[in-house]
Structure formats: structure tokens, C-alpha cells
Amino acid sequence: MKPRIRRSNIDRRALLKTLAVLPTLSGTLLTASAEAETAPPGGVLPSWNNGPAKQAIVDFVRATTDQASPKFVPPEERIATFDQDGTLWVEHPLYSQMIYCLDRVPVLAAEKPALKHVEPFKTVLSGNREAMAKFTMPDLEKIIVTTLTGMTTDEFDAEVKKWLATAKDPHWKRPYTELTYQPMLEVMNYLRANGYKTFIVTGFGQDFVRVYSQKVYDIPSEQVIGSALNTKYGYAKDGKPILIKEPKLMLNDNNAGKPEGIHLMIGRRPYAAFGNSTGDRQMLEYTKAGDGTRLSMIVLHDDAQREYAYGPAQGLPDTKVGTFTQALYDEAKKDDWTVISMKNDWKRIFAFE
Amino acid sequence: MKPRIRRSNIDRRALLKTLAVLPTLSGTLLTASAEAETAPPGGVLPSWNNGPAKQAIVDFVRATTDQASPKFVPPEERIATFDQDGTLWVEHPLYSQMIYCLDRVPVLAAEKPALKHVEPFKTVLSGNREAMAKFTMPDLEKIIVTTLTGMTTDEFDAEVKKWLATAKDPHWKRPYTELTYQPMLEVMNYLRANGYKTFIVTGFGQDFVRVYSQKVYDIPSEQVIGSALNTKYGYAKDGKPILIKEPKLMLNDNNAGKPEGIHLMIGRRPYAAFGNSTGDRQMLEYTKAGDGTRLSMIVLHDDAQREYAYGPAQGLPDTKVGTFTQALYDEAKKDDWTVISMKNDWKRIFAFE
Numbered sequence: 001m002k003p004r005i006r007r008s009n010i011d012r013r014a015l016l017k018t019l020a021v022l023p024t025l026s027g028t029l030l031t032a033s034a035e036a037e038t039a040p041p042g043g044v045l046p047s048w049n050n051g052p053a054k055q056a057i058v059d060f061v062r063a064t065t066d067q068a069s070p071k072f073v074p075p076e077e078r079i080a081t082f083d084q085d086g087t088l089w090v091e092h093p094l095y096s097q098m099i100y101c102l103d104r105v106p107v108l109a110a111e112k113p114a115l116k117h118v119e120p121f122k123t124v125l126s127g128n129r130e131a132m133a134k135f136t137m138p139d140l141e142k143i144i145v146t147t148l149t150g151m152t153t154d155e156f157d158a159e160v161k162k163w164l165a166t167a168k169d170p171h172w173k174r175p176y177t178e179l180t181y182q183p184m185l186e187v188m189n190y191l192r193a194n195g196y197k198t199f200i201v202t203g204f205g206q207d208f209v210r211v212y213s214q215k216v217y218d219i220p221s222e223q224v225i226g227s228a229l230n231t232k233y234g235y236a237k238d239g240k241p242i243l244i245k246e247p248k249l250m251l252n253d254n255n256a257g258k259p260e261g262i263h264l265m266i267g268r269r270p271y272a273a274f275g276n277s278t279g280d281r282q283m284l285e286y287t288k289a290g291d292g293t294r295l296s297m298i299v300l301h302d303d304a305q306r307e308y309a310y311g312p313a314q315g316l317p318d319t320k321v322g323t324f325t326q327a328l329y330d331e332a333k334k335d336d337w338t339v340i341s342m343k344n345d346w347k348r349i350f351a352f353e
Numbered sequence: 354m355k356p357r358i359r360r361s362n363i364d365r366r367a368l369l370k371t372l373a374v375l376p377t378l379s380g381t382l383l384t385a386s387a388e389a390e391t392a393p394p395g396g397v398l399p400s401w402n403n404g405p406a407k408q409a410i411v412d413f414v415r416a417t418t419d420q421a422s423p424k425f426v427p428p429e430e431r432i433a434t435f436d437q438d439g440t441l442w443v444e445h446p447l448y449s450q451m452i453y454c455l456d457r458v459p460v461l462a463a464e465k466p467a468l469k470h471v472e473p474f475k476t477v478l479s480g481n482r483e484a485m486a487k488f489t490m491p492d493l494e495k496i497i498v499t500t501l502t503g504m505t506t507d508e509f510d511a512e513v514k515k516w517l518a519t520a521k522d523p524h525w526k527r528p529y530t531e532l533t534y535q536p537m538l539e540v541m542n543y544l545r546a547n548g549y550k551t552f553i554v555t556g557f558g559q560d561f562v563r564v565y566s567q568k569v570y571d572i573p574s575e576q577v578i579g580s581a582l583n584t585k586y587g588y589a590k591d592g593k594p595i596l597i598k599e600p601k602l603m604l605n606d607n608n609a610g611k612p613e614g615i616h617l618m619i620g621r622r623p624y625a626a627f628g629n630s631t632g633d634r635q636m637l638e639y640t641k642a643g644d645g646t647r648l649s650m651i652v653l654h655d656d657a658q659r660e661y662a663y664g665p666a667q668g669l670p671d672t673k674v675g676t677f678t679q680a681l682y683d684e685a686k687k688d689d690w691t692v693i694s695m696k697n698d699w700k701r702i703f704a705f706e
Contacts, residue, residue: 076573153616220429221619221620221621222575222576222619223575224620228617231613231616232609232613233613233635240642241612241635241642243613250603250617259586259594259596260583260584260586260596264581264584264603264604265575265618266574266575267560267563268574289594
């Protein structure tokens with residue numbers, strides 16, 4: 001199977017670094033059950049400290065939903081978009097979907113033993129993390145494409161569901177779906193309570209995120225935009241129509257692909273957008289450049305105590321997962337995006353704390 | 354500009370026939386104002402005659418929304434999809450968007466005089482309908498691609514709005530947006546009142562339909578799926594982010610492209626689908642093949658008095674616009690899709706009657 005992915009912003013260095021430190025491919029046992037909470041009794045955004053970030057959100061909602069406001073936005077135009085990895089949930093040390101792909105390799109090898117003798121699958125199966133750390137980008141693409149295609153969309157959904165029910169983040173020892181940021185769940189609820197439609201706009205696969213988006217974020221699958229592989233319509237042996245996931249990238253929902261994907265799937269410019277890395281830059285620019293009051297916010301991972309600290313802004317190390325460069329920080333300041341400091345702006349990070 | 358459209362179900366013969374009979378490229382003056390009406394006082398679906406089609410809709414809604422029903426569908430899974438041309442509004446004698454493209458030729462030629470000397474634009478400008486009737490498929494694609502690309506998405510929206518405000522259907526002498534079928538607007542309202550999310554799934558351009566979908570169908574742009582050209586993110590001279598429409602087909606939302614597009618944009622199988630031609634076959638099959646109670650309905654244009662009669666089913670002439678073949682009719686009967694007879698099932702066809 002020859003991968004036909006032509007563009008990708010999956011960062012090879014980040015993946016290699018991470019492969020070298022991951023304790024095991026995944027855990028087992030726990031059941032995913034993180035759910036978005038409803039509006040709390042203690043006022044809006046209770047997990048946010050008072051400060052410019054919280055104020056920016058409250059001011060934005062007031063300006064765009066008060067009928068008397070000159071910046072009032074009709075309900076049907078209230079669109080808010082959220083990057084997922086690093087913005088709504090933990091992306092360190094490795095994107096959850098990449099871990100899913102690696103975890104699928106032994107399962108696939110059991111079904112197709114020939115894979116055991118073919119690179120890069122042989123190395124993944126060996127568990128030799130030093131060897132994995134030498135994977136090239138084509139190696140990683142082979143893993144992604146092989147583990148995400150060749151099955152029906154229903155089969156894929158069932159596989160992801162099964163994985164989510166047992167896989168655990170090695171650091172937190174919890175299901176990945178519990179590693180959502182409580183303050184961001186509150187922002188989504190607050191916006192929805194004010195007539196906004198919330199969308200996820202992820203660089204990773206939309207089919208993957210759609211499996212849990214309703215349960216975890218209260219966002220239906222049609223409001224999840226992400227990178228998408230082709231599907232091909234056909235018929236199963238019993239004559240029933242099926243859709244097969246094909247190894248051809250249709251939408252790379254990263255960088256310029258984010259506003260392009262937003263146009264494809266939503267057809268209008270968001271009024272609010274939330275991101276955390278260079279992959280979100282164009283979405284944040286595009287949002288902020290619209291008429292009226294627009295909100296672009298960017299999460300800075302500066303909390304080594306409670307989560308992680310990374311990104312070169314403010315001298316933090318650049319790990320290449322969720323890159324937040326100095327140039328991006330400068331653009332945020334210049335274009336009036338609001339930087340969210342996890343350390344200073346968030347009272348609580350996870351619901352389980 | 355070389356068109357890169359690779360597949361298309363725009364039927365050349367139908368276009369040619371039609372070009373030969375169209376009285377003028379478009380009319381002027383009237384303003385588009387068709388609006389979906391809200392639930393009427395006289396019971397559900399007042400523009401429908403009692404009969405198997407109306408009964409199938411009412412039974413479907415009862416079975417899927419009554420909590421006590423074994424076929425109950427949770428609200429977040431209630432998805433209904435509608436083809437547009439021939440299902441929600443008139444498609445004869447020529448699809449509205451094709452008329453838009455032809456009407457754009459003189460406008461473009463005024464901006465770029467070189468076009469006046471290049472075929473097929475020269476022929477369109479001559480108004481020689483016999484010559485237009487000899488257009489090849491590449492000729493028609495050149496017209497489509499040239500008139501729909503090379504501008505920003507905002508410019509395109511403005512152009513379509515302007516056209517809709519003045520163009521008139523030559524037969525009805527009314528804006529195209531008034532030529533919606535009242536019974537189908539009632540079905541959409543009835544489904545929405547019962548928790549269904551309604552989507553348009555059109556073979557024509559989604560950017561075109563999105564301009565008027567909220568006003569005409571009460572459907573927001575993010576619930577319009579259609580054929581889509583690439584857009585490219587970039588910056589205007591003043592530095593503002595823009596999206597340019599490019600001559601590259603990203604999604605051909607016809608035939609197998611309809612379930613594929615539904616998966617891309619919605620991510621789950623509809624519970625109800627409505628179509629009227631072979632281009633809708635796979636969407637209707639895919640919908641009907643799902644678990645539980647599913648509704649697939651197909652509109653038969655058999656009313657030469659009040660609208661048009663076409664399609665070879667029941668011996669009607671095959672005009673190739675909105676082809677409803679005998680094979681499709683046989684599949685409808687075999688797979689338990691419900692055929693809607695405009696003549697027998699619809700009490701009223703248009704809101705203006």
C-alpha cells in the first residue's frame with residue numbers, strides 16, 4: 001500500500017523524541033467518561049482566574065449577543081472554532097491519535113502476519129524505541145496510512161471506541177478523554193449558552209475525533225472538522241452499501257488548511273477561534289480579520305507543575321509538539337489575539353483535580 | 354486557465370437541449386424572498402394529499418421520535434438530507450447554477466475583453482443558441498470553471514446575491530428562489546420541529562447554495578453539502594487574509610459522491626433522505642440500509658400541468674435533467690423507498706399559487 005499523503009505537518013522530530021520516552025504503547029482497564037459539564041451555579045467560567053483572558057471572553061460574548069450592541073451578531077452567524085490537541089486536551093508527550101496508530105500495529109500484524117517482516121512495522125513490534133526514534137517521515141506516514149485505512153467507516157469507529165475504552169495516558173494514568181481542560185469546556189458551554197455553535201477544527205483525523213466528540217465535548221460529529229482521508233462508496237458481500245477509508249488525503253486541516261477546511265465545512269468566518277500552535281495561525285488570523293468584534297485566543301503551555309511547559313515563547317523549550325514560536329507570539333501581540341497562560345489564567349486544569 | 358474537473362454528472366445533452374430553447378439568459382427586477390414557512394395551524398404537511406407518501410413521512414417521524422418506540426432515535430442522531438434541484442425546487446429547463454454561469458459570461462467579458470475572442474465564450478456572447486447547442490463537455494466545464502473561480506469567496510457571495518436579486522426563471526417569470534416546492538418546505542419544517550437536523554446535499558456547488566439557504570430553506574451554510582472547488586488561503590494587498598476559489602474540484606457531490614460527501618461533512622448516516630434522480634441513488638441506498646427505521650423518498654416529476662413531467666418511468670420522456678430511470682424506479686420499489694408523485698401527492702406545489 002503506497003501512501004499518497006502529499007502534505008503533512010506531523011512533526012517528525014517531535015514524534016521521534018516522544019517515541020524514545022514513551023513508557024508503553026498504551027494502558028488498559030479504565031473507561032472513558034469525561035463529559036462536558038453544564039453551566040455552573042457560581043457564575044460563568046468558574047475555573048478561570050480573573051484577568052485579561054477571562055475578561056476578553058466575557059466582553060466578546062456581551063458585545064456580540066446584546067441586541068443593543070453595535071457589534072451584535074445574529075444567532076445564525078455565531079460560529080466558534082477550537083483546535084483540539086493542546087487547546088482542548090493534553091497533546092504531550094504525543095498526540096493521542098498517533099498513539100492510537102502505534103497501538104494498532106500489533107492488532108493489524110495479528111490479522112496480517114506479513115506485516116511482521118516489513119518495516120517500519122517490524123520495528124514498532126520490536127518495542128525498540130531507539131530504533132523507532134530513527135523513523136523517517138515516510139515511515140511514520142506508512143504507519144498512519146496503514147492503520148487508518150482499508151476498513152469500512154463503521155469498522156474504524158468500532159476500533160477507536162474499543163481503544164478509547166482501555167488506552168491510558170502514561171503520565172496521568174487516565175483515559176485520554178479525561179485529559180480535557182476544564183476551563184476550555186467551560187468556554188464552549190458558555191459560548192453555546194449564548195447562541196454560538198461550537199466546532200472543533202483539528203489537524204488530526206476528523207473521523208477519530210468524531211467518535212468521542214459528542215460525549216467528551218458535547219459537539220456532534222458534523223461540527224468536527226479535521227484532516228480527512230477519502231472514502232469510497234461500495235457494497236459489502238451481502239449487498240449493503242459501505243464506505244471504505246482510502247489511503248488518499250482529501251483535506252489536510254493544518255495551517256492554511258484550517259481556514260480552507262472551515263470554508264469547506266462551515267462556509268463562513270468564525271467570530272471566535274482558539275488555538276495553541278503555529279498550525280492554528282491562519283485560523284486565528286482569518287477569524288480576527290473579520291468585520292465587527294472577533295476573538296482569537298491562543299493557549300500558552302507554561303505550567304510545568306500542573307501540565308507541561310513548552311514552546312520557545314518566554315524562553316520555554318521548543319519540543320516541536322504544539323509549536324508556539326516567538327514569531328507566533330509576536331503576531332498574537334500585534335494582531336490583538338489574547339494569550340491564555342495556563343499557569344496564570346486557569347484556576348483548575350482538569351475536571352478530576 | 355486549464356480546468357481540472359475530473360468527473361462530472363452535468364449532462365451535456367440536457368444542457369444543449371435547454372440552451373436551444375431558453376428565451377433569454379436571465380430576467381431582471383424581482384427580488385428573491387421565498388421563505389420557509391413555520392408549522393401551520395391546519396395540522397402537519399397541509400400541502401400534501403393524504404396517501405402513502407404523506408403517511409410514510411408521518412409514520413417515520415412517529416417511529417423515530419416516540420421514546421416508547423423500539424425504533425426511537427436519540428435527538429443528536431436525527432439527520433435528514435435533501436437533494437436540491439428537482440427535489441426542493443424546479444430544475445427545468447436548466448439547473449439554476451448553470452444559468453448563473455452563462456449569465457456571468459458577459460459580465461466577465463466586460464472585465465476581461467480578451468474572453469470575447471475565445472471559445473466557448475465568444476459563442477455564449479453571440480447568443481447563437483444553435484451554436485451553443487453544439488458545446489462539448491469541455492466547453493461547458495470551461496464556462497463553469499471560468500465563471501466560478503479566480504475570485505475571493507466574499508466576492509463570489511456578493512456576485513451570487515446580486516444575480517439572485519434580479520434573475521428570473523423564463524417560464525414562471527419569478528426569481529429562482531421562489532420556485533421551491535411548498536410540500537418539501539413543510540417536510541423540512543416538520544422534521545426540524547421533531548428534532549431533526551436538515552441538510553441539503555446537492556450535486557451543484559455548495560458555495561452557490563449557501564448564499565441563499567438560510568433565507569430560502571432555513572438551513573445554515575454549515576448544513577449545505579455540495580460539489581466544492583478548492584479554496585486557497587492567502588493575503589490581499591492590504592494584508593487581510595482571503596480565500597481564493599481555485600479551478601480544482603475537491604468534492605463531486607453526485608452519485609457515490611453523495612454518501613462520501615455526507616461522511617466527510619456530517620460523519621454519520623442520515624435517517625431520512627430525499628432525492629429525485631439517479632444522482633441521488635447512492636444517498637438513498639446508503640440511508641435506507643442503516644439500522645432501525647429509515648426513510649428514503651424520491652420525487653417523480655409527473656405533473657405536466659402544474660410543473661413538468663419527465664423521466665422514463667411510467668413512459669414519461671427522458672429529458673436528461675434529473676434523470677429518473679426505470680432502473681431507479683425498480684430499485685425504489687425493491688428497496689422500499691417511497692415514490693412521491695407530484696401530481697397525486699401534492700395539493701399545492703408553490704407557495705405563490
